[in-house]
Amino acid sequence: MSIENANAGRAADVLFRTFADQIRLGQLKEGEALPPEREIVERYGVSRTVAREALQALASRGLIEARPRHRPIVRRPSYEAAFETVGTMIGRLMAKEEGVRALFEMRALIEVALARQAAKMATKTQVIQLEKALEANAQAIDDSAAFYETDRAFHAVFYEIPGNPALEAAHKGYATWLHPQWSIMPRHPQRNKINYEAHAAVFKSVHSGDADAAEDAMRAHMDAAWKQVCKTF
Amino acid sequence: MSIENANAGRAADVLFRTFADQIRLGQLKEGEALPPEREIVERYGVSRTVAREALQALASRGLIEARPRHRPIVRRPSYEAAFETVGTMIGRLMAKEEGVRALFEMRALIEVALARQAAKMATKTQVIQLEKALEANAQAIDDSAAFYETDRAFHAVFYEIPGNPALEAAHKGYATWLHPQWSIMPRHPQRNKINYEAHAAVFKSVHSGDADAAEDAMRAHMDAAWKQVCKTF
DNA sequence: GACCTGTTTTGGTACGACCAAAGTGGAGCC
DNA sequence: GGCTCCACTTTGGTCGTACCAAAACAGGTC
Numbered sequence: 001m002s003i004e005n006a007n008a009g010r011a012a013d014v015l016f017r018t019f020a021d022q023i024r025l026g027q028l029k030e031g032e033a034l035p036p037e038r039e040i041v042e043r044y045g046v047s048r049t050v051a052r053e054a055l056q057a058l059a060s061r062g063l064i065e066a067r068p069r070h071r072p073i074v075r076r077p078s079y080e081a082a083f084e085t086v087g088t089m090i091g092r093l094m095a096k097e098e099g100v101r102a103l104f105e106m107r108a109l110i111e112v113a114l115a116r117q118a119a120k121m122a123t124k125t126q127v128i129q130l131e132k133a134l135e136a137n138a139q140a141i142d143d144s145a146a147f148y149e150t151d152r153a154f155h156a157v158f159y160e161i162p163g164n165p166a167l168e169a170a171h172k173g174y175a176t177w178l179h180p181q182w183s184i185m186p187r188h189p190q191r192n193k194i195n196y197e198a199h200a201a202v203f204k205s206v207h208s209g210d211a212d213a214a215e216d217a218m219r220a221h222m223d224a225a226w227k228q229v230c231k232t233f
Numbered sequence: 234m235s236i237e238n239a240n241a242g243r244a245a246d247v248l249f250r251t252f253a254d255q256i257r258l259g260q261l262k263e264g265e266a267l268p269p270e271r272e273i274v275e276r277y278g279v280s281r282t283v284a285r286e287a288l289q290a291l292a293s294r295g296l297i298e299a300r301p302r303h304r305p306i307v308r309r310p311s312y313e314a315a316f317e318t319v320g321t322m323i324g325r326l327m328a329k330e331e332g333v334r335a336l337f338e339m340r341a342l343i344e345v346a347l348a349r350q351a352a353k354m355a356t357k358t359q360v361i362q363l364e365k366a367l368e369a370n371a372q373a374i375d376d377s378a379a380f381y382e383t384d385r386a387f388h389a390v391f392y393e394i395p396g397n398p399a400l401e402a403a404h405k406g407y408a409t410w411l412h413p414q415w416s417i418m419p420r421h422p423q424r425n426k427i428n429y430e431a432h433a434a435v436f437k438s439v440h441s442g443d444a445d446a447a448e449d450a451m452r453a454h455m456d457a458a459w460k461q462v463c464k465t466f
Numbered sequence: 467g468a469c470c471t472g473t474t475t476t477g478g479t480a481c482g483a484c485c486a487a488a489g490t491g492g493a494g495c496c
Numbered sequence: 497g498g499c500t501c502c503a504c505t506t507t508g509g510t511c512g513t514a515c516c517a518a519a520a521c522a523g524g525t526c
Binding site: 467468470471472474475477479480481483484485487488489490491492493 | 497498499500501502503504505506507508509510511512513514515516517518519520521522523524525526
């Protein structure tokens with residue numbers, strides 16, 4: 001590796017930063033393949049070991065997408081990809097109650113705010129969307145697996161209403177990371193019905209444009225859900 | 234690599250998952266060093282290239298902490314570490330206005346909700362903390378660099394009030410990723426004073442327990458801030 | 467007990483070899 | 497002229513060996 005980076009630590013880290021900078025500056029564009037490994041070796045004066053470790057780091061941090069037996073390509077950045085990248089670590093935080101609580105409370109803060117915002121600003125189309133999701137939720141009361149899916153879909157509508165990809169990505173993250181808790185929770189039609197009724201209360205408030213009521217209803221729903229989650233510990 | 238994982242793709246990916254599972258299941262504990270590379274080679278029947286690539290992936294995803302010339306140790310998972318891990322990718326999203334907007338609006342949603350929650354539930358001690366942060370903000374009006382720091386500190390108090398590490402980590406992430414926008418924004422005492430007054434309005438509402446006013450004040454502040462951010466594009 | 471020195475352990479890097487998946491180009495056939 | 501097949505090339509993936517040097521360790525000496 002060139003001498004001018006002697007203070008920069010491992011050669012693989014230096015090469016990682018070199019490529020990360022090229023990606024950030026648009027010198028390597030989305031969808032574009034990186035150079036072949038043997039060319040990287042020649043161009044940057046490193047071994048294939050160093051080249052491969054730098055590429056591995058780029059892939060692990062979601063900057064490039066490795067494809068079997070192909071040169072990796074620069075990945076389109078997205079909030080969803082970002083959440084996927086940290087999934088393994090966040091998953092570890094789910095092993096402890098305080099990790100689950102932190103995530104759950106952050107989710108609750110956001111969903112309460114989204115419900116409030118929806119009550120204020122949801123379009124007629126969006127309210128209909130919510131109503132359809134609620135109807136599917138009602139239909140699934142007796143089928144706990146389907147109920148879970150429609151429950152998740154109902155909450156997802158709130159994240160979609162503002163049209164912000166970061167929120168939509170966050171919801172997918174939350175749903176994925178909190179799923180282990182959900183999957184061990186006892187589910188039966190009576191409990192499903194209670195959850196459905198909480199959803200209906202939120203919907204009713206949104207439909208009537210009552211932001212305070214929407215906030216209170218979603219808050220109550222999340223609080224009750226947390227109590228259920230606590231039973232999984 | 235053992236035959237039973239022949240369908241699992243690259244040997245390095247298989248080994249990555251093996252270690253990730255061991256970490257998740259507590260078989261490798263926080264602070265504990267991973268085995269030496271040469272032992273990994275013997276135990277798992279892979280080459281050092283594969284072992285190093287798996288370790289590189291673990292480090293890049295924040296599961297282990299590599300230390301120069303030392304065996305890596307299992308990293309304590311944290312929301313802060315998770316945000317750091319995706320920093321490079323999120324940084325790329327900041328290269329486009331829609332990426333900045335998505336992150337900013339998510340931040341605004343959260344901070345408005347936090348202001349509202351603070352007005353409802355902040356303790357006397359927390360209100361004093363907020364007041365102190367506001368006072369430091371006032372003192373820094375004529376020094377734009379200091380003003381930025383106190384501005385950030387003032388907002389940080391809202392994230393700290395609920396005592397949720399995920400929120401505190403989120404704030405650090407937002408501040409870091411949105412900093413490039415802030416650093417190219419024109420800053421002068423007059424603008425600083427307007428921002429300070431917006432902070433004062435939020436504080437006043439929190440202090441008097443007026444959740445609606447706190448929400449409106451923080452909403453107005455974030456909307457105005459976004460208009461300033463737009464000037465950087 | 468502290469210090470020094472030699473040895474060992476270990477991460478970091480280099481290099482060459484080989485395998486096999488995937489792509490490419492040319493020849494032959496219809 | 498188009499299609500198919502085959503040989504060759506390109507390239508990622510893995511292996512093994514070698515060497516360097518940072519860091520730790522162990523033993524001896526003061």
